[in-house]
């Protein structure tokens with residue numbers, strides 16, 4: 064990309080179009096034409112008829128009847144039956160205030176007994192609604208028109224494949240660490256309501272029979288592993304001798320010095336920059352590995368989820384980056400290891416670990432990783448053997464150039480990996496061939512100027528993971544995750560300094576998960592923003608900010624569900640939002656009174672009033 068002198072100062076160009084979306088899809092496509100075509104043609108149907116929206120009631124107003132700002136991540140509605148009886152029950156209602164770090168809310172859960180819910184565990188679908196209501200004000204104008212209202216957001220998630228867990232009584236825990244901190248402009252309390260809707264009908268044929276959590280299983284703190292060593296985290300698992308299939312679902316996110324792992328600098332080049340710039344080492348490549356009994360079973364090359372405070376917070380308000388409220392998960396078929404796992408004479412383990420590019424350890428502090436093992440059970444003993452285990456080492460190469468006087472530094476990391484594991488599984492007198500394979504490619508180009516205060520990163524992660532059982536595809540994950548980040552901190556260490564970024568990111572994925580119906584996604588996003596700061600050195604605050612974000616989203620699933628969205632924000636307000644497709648009703652556009660075609664006023668902090676809690680409503 065070109066060095067744009069207007070990087071942080073001008074409103075975003077609106078040159079981004081369907082044409083460039085198509086180009087991205089073509090260049091990076093791992094998806095077959097059959098997978099891509101419905102996404103692209105669905106988008107085309109709607110994008111051509113963009114009309115100007117009339118001027119609406121602005122958000123920034125004294126009028127207390129104006130609804131709170133709706134914060135959202137674009138999401139595809141869950142797949143639920145249209146005509147079946149259902150019941151909705153509240154699972155948890157809790158207020159997370161300051162001090163809620165590492166203090167999750169825990170409530171006991173029992174399967175619903177209401178008649179409309181049907182027989183526990185026999186649901187055709189289960190969806191979960193997470194609604195957050197931040198009753199404070201994060202952003203504030205300095206004009207005579209303070210925002211009187213808070214912010215609210217809802218995500219509805221398809222959790223049908225966790226059906227075996229919902230069928231049992233247990234504790235339900237929600238951790239909300241890392242969100243409420245007035246020093247970071249994240250003031251106010253969060254009211255969280257989680258409810259689940261259970262749909263009657265024939266039990267979902269996709270959900271597994273047994274789910275074994277892969278987590279620390281702590282009863283009082285969040286249930287993920289915090290990983291900062293190369294050893295990762297190991298769980299003992301007991302798999303019934305009659306199990307026939309085993310799939311590992313992984314959730315992973317970089318945190319702290321690993322939050323922006325894709326911008327971390329290879330150690331070989333770290334000393335080209337003064338330490339004051341604060342660049343973080345151990346390189347930008349990360350691989351999450353799944354090991355069964357110590358043997359590598361499969362890997363995850365994750366999509367870079369940028370959280371709401373990430374890189375430049377004003378880029379993401381009120382439209383977050385993809386995955387910020389509902390991170391993608393990944394699958395490894397561990398069925399080829401069933402012959403080992405069903406052996407009751409030995410103990411078995413599953414290990415989750417993260418590999419970076421540094422040495423001892425290869426990653427910084429830290430990654431949050433957890434998962435679940437989804438098993439299918441049978442009525443007879445299973446046996447079999449691993450026929451071939453072809454898992455060569457990762458190919459990875461780092462190169463780069465340092466210009467004279469260290470003025471410009473460029474680095475390049477390329478990686479690839481292919482693996483193939485084949486087993487024979489015998490159950491009930493029948494033999495089954497199981498082949499799990501992965502074919503992945505990665506590259507990361509970075510360029511730095513101004514002692515590392517300005518950085519451009521282009522990252523590409525593409526690949527296919529596939530599993531066939533007796534020739535039938537049970538898992539196919541074809542993905543492209545291009546990411547381009549330009550960040551400029553040149554004026555960061557200045558009184559009234561500022562910083563900003565421009566980010567392009569796509570999430571293009573066709574996923575046949577082993578426990579859900581086929582789902583395909585094509586999301587493209589372009590955001591840009593700048594934050595102004597006060598004092599330096601010493602305690603400083605963000606005092607003002609601008610930001611914009613444009614996203615188009617296409618979703619097509621295996622039960623003819625479609626969902627398309629064309630949405631944009633500028634300076635704290637939605638400038639447009641159009642939704643079409645068969646699932647439109649389940650996740651409609653934001654109300655008209657939230658649309659301000661010219662954008663909002665941006666963020667401005669009133670210096671005279673820093674305590675933002677308890678604003679009149």
Ligand SMILES: *[C@@H]1O[C@H](CO)[C@@H](O)[C@H](O)[C@H]1NC(C)=O
Pocket residue numbers: 064065508509510519520521547
């Ligand atoms: C990133 O990609 C853009 C667009 O293709 C290109 O202009 C730019 O030079 C690339 N930047 C780096 C650091 O490779």
Ligand SMILES: *[C@@H]1O[C@H](CO)[C@@H](O)[C@H](O)[C@H]1NC(C)=O
Pocket residue numbers: 066067068070071072512517551552553554
């Ligand atoms: C970084 O931002 C500053 C302030 O906006 C600007 O003067 C400078 O040209 C930018 N640097 C680059 C390389 O774009």
Ligand SMILES: *[C@@H]1O[C@H](CO)[C@@H](O)[C@H](O)[C@H]1NC(C)=O
Pocket residue numbers: 192193194217219256258649
């Ligand atoms: C989700 O829950 C919230 C709060 O209970 C409710 O207002 C909203 O209508 C629900 N949304 C959906 C799609 O069920």
Ligand SMILES: *[C@@H]1O[C@H](CO)[C@@H](O)[C@H](O)[C@H]1NC(C)=O
Pocket residue numbers: 298299410
């Ligand atoms: C797992 O099993 C081993 C023995 O096989 C035991 O030493 C270890 O403590 C167990 N780990 C956990 C977390 O229970």
Ligand SMILES: *[C@@H]1O[C@H](CO)[C@@H](O)[C@H](O)[C@H]1NC(C)=O
Pocket residue numbers: 334335336337465468469
């Ligand atoms: C310039 O980079 C080299 C490594 O390429 C490093 O040894 C040197 O210390 C750097 N100079 C400065 C002033 O940072």
Ligand SMILES: *[C@@H]1O[C@H](CO)[C@@H](O)[C@H](O)[C@H]1NC(C)=O
Pocket residue numbers: 273303305440441442443
């Ligand atoms: C798995 O199936 C076997 C045989 O039908 C049964 O005895 C066992 O209880 C099942 N295991 C679980 C954890 O459901």
Ligand SMILES: *[C@@H]1O[C@H](CO)[C@@H](O)[C@H](O)[C@H]1NC(C)=O
Pocket residue numbers: 559593595606607608609
């Ligand atoms: C933020 O405030 C500073 C100091 O008043 C001003 O120079 C700058 O232009 C403002 N930036 C934005 C984005 O409003």
